[in-house]
Amino acid sequence: MKQVRKVTWLIKGYQLNDLGHVTHLNIAKCNLKGCWPAALFKLTHLQVLDIQENQLESIPEEIKELKSLACLDIRNNQIQELPQSISTLPVLQKLYLGNNLFTKVPELIQDCDTLNLIDFTDNLLSEGIENILNSTSIRNIYLRNNRLKYFPFHLIRPNGILELNVMENHIENSQENLSRVKNFLF
Structure with missing residues (x-):
């Protein structure tokens, strides 16, 4: 049954639970250009939303x-900032923001x-990395190909980070505390 649901997700762009509620929705490459469909915010059972490659410039507070x-x-859009309401999502575990226009990690x-x-x-990140490292829940961090020159390695908690990718940056400072990261790509 799991394989059937996976095929449905890939072919149709959505997946339903046993009660007929949409739990997964793929609206990638739908040419939304800044507009999020209002009906989207009525999908209260939605667990996974793939809305990449749509030329979106913002995430509405209605999220x-x-x-x-x-x-x-929400990869491959033109997002520069996150709405405050994103921090109120009670079960958000994975946030993919690659290939957007972020210059600073939001607090x-x-x-x-x-x-x-x-x-x-x-992205275009050059600052705000401490906002990720100050999180008590984030364990997988992907920052490849940004504009980082400094990384606050001293803020890495013991056993706090499982994976850290900072490849294709120009980090100039010391890389102490890397033994605290299980999988480090530099």
Whole structure:
């Protein structure tokens, strides 16, 4: 049954639970250009939303209505900041923000209590990394190909980070505390 659901997700772009509620939705490459469909915020059982490659410039505050959302994939858009309401999502675990226009990691990231994976690959980040490392829940960090020159390695907690990817940056400072990271890519 799990394989059938996976095929449905890939072919149709959505997956339903046993009660007929949409739990997974793929609206990637739908040419949304800045507009999020209002009906999207009525999908209260939505767990996974893939809305990449749509030329979106912002995430609306209404994202807070998606209380069951565990994974948000918004890669390959034109997002520069996150709404405060993203930190109120009670079960958000994975946030994919790669290939957008972020220059600084938003402070609110440290307030996302259930977030365990953050992906800022291929952005313009040069500061705010401490906001990720101050989180008590984030254990997988992807920062490949940004503009980082400094990384606050001293903020890495023992056994706090499972995976850290900072490849294709120009980090100049000392890399102490790397023994605290299980899988480090530099």
